Amino acid sequence: MDIGIIDEIIDKHGGESGALIQILLDIQGAVNWLPKEALARVSEKLSVPMSRIQHITTFYKTFSLTPKGRHEIHVCLGTACHVRGAQDILATVEEVTGVKPGETDPDLNFSVETVSCLGCCALGPVMVVDGEYHGNVKPAETAKVLSQLKLTETAEALEKLKQSETAEVLNLCACQ
């Protein structure tokens, strides 16, 4: 992580401690989570104790203290989506990705989050995959969208493996 980005964000808010939450939101927006070094920098530059920053980052749900996966899936569980079957969507997402809400898989492929309303209630149930909205979504469609993503991920992983040195070693072993 480039600490310069963090400094820039802090400076943009004039280094005001009242802007703490806004600064953290911007950092999360820029690096997708809140790395320890970033929080330490904020604490130092704003002269806010680390304990207060920790309280804030755990109180507000938006903040993530662990890195997010390459693909972020948000499933709305708001009332409008709930009565139109959001639970079935979430179950499908969990099944296909193998990731529980609030978690990320060890390979950092998928992060699954639940939200309680995205303001698109008329389109419920709503799922957002990498910023793209899927409204009136059904379990079958959910499975299709995510399986496709998963396939791409696996293919890319295999491709990487093929190019890496480990693969060469593996190939050697296989031949001998």
Add this chain to the structure above:
Amino acid sequence: MPQFTTPAELEAYRREVLSGRDSAKPCITLCSGSACHATGSNKVAAAIALEIEKQGVAAEVDFRRTGCHGFCEQGPIVVIYPQGVCYLKVQPEDIEEIITKSIKEQQVVERLIYADPNTGERTPLEEEIPFYKNQQRLILGSNLKIDPKNLDDYIAVGGFQALVKVLFEMTSEQVVDEVKSAKLRGRGGAGFPSGVKWDFARQAPGAQKYVVVNCDEGDPGAYMDRSVMEGNPFAVLEGLMIGAYAIGASEGYVYVRQEYPLAVENLAVALKKAAESGLLGTDILGSGFDFTVKVHRGAGAFICGEETSLLNSLEGKPGEPNARPPFPATKGLWGKPTNINNVETWANIPLIINKGAAAFSSIGTEGSKGTKIFSLVGKVNNTGLVEVPMGATLRDIIFKIGGGVPGGKKFKAVQTGGPSGGCLPESLLDTKVDFDELTKAGAMMGSGGMIVMDEDTCLVDIARYFLAFLSDESCGKCTPCREGIRQMLKILTNMTQGRGKEGDIELLQTLAEATLGSSMCALGKTAPNPVLSTLTHFRDEYAAHIHNRKCPALSCKALIAYYIEPEKCKGCGACFRVCPAAAIEGEKKQVHVVTQHKCTKCGGCLEACPAAFDAVRVLSGEPVPEPVAAEA
């Protein structure tokens, strides 16, 4: 950017803008609110720009991107003016035809206009569509006419006239009196008389005071504030400025939830343009009134919608509530007198000043004046935002505007007031939307969520749903709220999972009353409402869960089983192919059977079985018959 230093300059500019506009000139408007954005409005916008150029009609037609029209499920929405022809679910490939037919040949593209889901009857004009026809859109109506990022558009519809009137013709006391006699009540939930609240803040001693817009909109399933903020940020700003003048504040804050990026963006643009043109800053229009506004994004906490929590959050602290009194009006942001109102409340202010308190209070009921926007969602044909005069009945909203329940299902309940509100049954559908009437019926006006439920919705599960939400969102500061909610949730979860016990209903009732009475903030005080209202109106459903292990709505997964009727099954294998759990067994042309312990109750087989065979049944509260091997 124009510069305004006097009201006369603003008026001159307004005349200039209006004289440059020809109301007979065709204008293509495209909804670019969040929901239409989600359904592809950006791609449609690109297609429109391209097609205008391609067909060489740039001089003959205007193009405007607007905020939410309300009929979000049918988006992206395009409306062609001056006629007002409304096209629904428009895709980029439809644009060529729309421009050729609608603009050049003055015809209508039949296939894109509204068709009644029951009769198939088509309606070309937006104002004639039943969904819109039965509304009274004093607030939302402006969304259709303006580009939220365009100051000229707002000025063209009379923007900032109310501000000028207040700054140059009225004292702060007169402004407060006007809002008082309009009998406006807060739209954020509690319905407190806004004028009275303003007066507290006005009279509170202190040189530094603040005004705040509450756009945290935490009610899951409601999005009125999102649409107003996104679609008409200048109106909210104008209301806020009038309030600031009335109480003597020179600084304002807008607290917007960060889940609404478009609202944040449109608001930021509006503030920038207002500042650049001299409508924000010092000595506004030469009146001597100074005012600036800052935007603060929320970071995902329902409790931050509560005013004292919101103010703590604004100060950069965790959003935990304080005990009231002192009320924000005397001791608010940074300990200074603060007036905080909901987005929709603020948006009503310019209207009241322009039309007068008498005109405003002529709409509505004795105790609730003006209009109210509802987010009509769930199991209803026409979902979206509806604005109706106070006093309209729930039945009119759900059936006349909403077109009733889809798929021939039966209406079961309507939930209003969000997590603090309640569920009302069919027998109370003639209740009027009015702060006091809804509370009397056991629900609440709340901020405007209106969720329709049909026979497939289990109300024990709905009560469980709201308590799960609240348990997650309770800040935990006071024990009755934290523990009361947790215990009620445990009982409800047990019920929906088939572990309900004799005496649970009575225990729920006791817990509900304890939580109600002794929590500090309104989250805890109102948390039992979803339980109490469902217990009152749907007690049988609770009893069935406990005594018969039966979910009458066939919705609680632990209490249902999918079963294939051997007499009806033709062995076509459709269910076998869709079952993701490999829970269905059977050879081709043989009766198929669901292996119960493998079934995940996804319902796939029920959907897959051809209607002609209709062999899959959902059972609840009765044993699943033993499989019989038989030829199909």
